[in-house]
Amino acid sequence: MTRRAAITGFPVAHSRSPLVHGHWLAEHGIDGSYEKVAVSPDAAAAFYRDFRESGLVGCNVTVPNKEAAAAACDELDEAARAMGAANTLWLDDTGRLIGANTDGSGFLGNLDQSLPGWDDGLSHAVVLGAGGAARAVIWALLSRGVKTVAIVNRTYQKAADLKARFGPDSIACHWEDLDDLMGTTGLLVNTTSLGMSGQPPLEIDLRNLSESAIVADLVYVPLETPLLARARARGNPAVDGLGMLLHQAVPGFERWFGVRPRVTDELRALVLADLGSQA
Ligand code: NAP
8 A cells, every 4th residue: 555654734736745655665665645735723633633643654843743753652762852843754664653852863863974073073063043943953963962052043042042942051041152153163054044045144244253163054045055055165064954854854755755865866866846836
């Protein structure tokens, strides 16, 4: 019988996940489908609670439903528990709904593939932003053993809330603290929406940043953001956001369809072409 999975959330029309999973299904010759299922915030609690009736073997969850999905699960992996949000669900052999959060491991997988050894001796990191994506990146960095993660956000209270969630190895900071933090950080990650097409630019001063510090941007439209271009121009290693999008999809596919897929240049090119065609 065809195994069906889906992206669920609201809206889902823009999602590239069907392209990614469709590519892997074809590559491995699997009798499966990956669909788009719009689940409005009002309907989310009931949809995930009654997931067994959907006919799906599992699903991805996108904004704004990640918290509601986590709340409906019978069991969560460590990352989903720490973040209070799930982006990958599946039914186990006994029909229990299991939730995972793969955004953080996707972030790490992208860095591991793009810059092997990136975390050797990395002590301090700066994360710009305190939204859902920041939560995943902070969890990922702390789980990799980074000693301190400074959370810099326009709205200080949100940084403080994340600091309260993640504990003493995270620090809540004001935007004005950024210049001082630059000199000691080995990794700077933009998790804000600044720099994305249609959003204001990310205007920060990189003057104090060490030339060996890695700069990562989660924004992937455009792929080469002004932040990444400026970082590369001054010699910093720079990593774009597309790889995270692709790597976070790997564990779900493996759960639903039984094969661990690879993130290849061919897949990157496929998604890039699609992003370009709709830019
Ligand atoms: P979110 O929860 O809405 O958080 C948005 C963040 O951006 C907040 O920290 C917000 O600060 C900040 N921000 C927005 N406008 C700002 C402005 N004008 N000035 C200063 N800060 C501003 O969004 P999210 O889900 O975390 O996503 C953030 C970005 O990451 C998006 O561009 C998304 O596409 C990208 N993303 C990429 C991946 C990937 O796989 N590459 C995965 C997830 C997300 P305040 O708290 O002050 O509002």
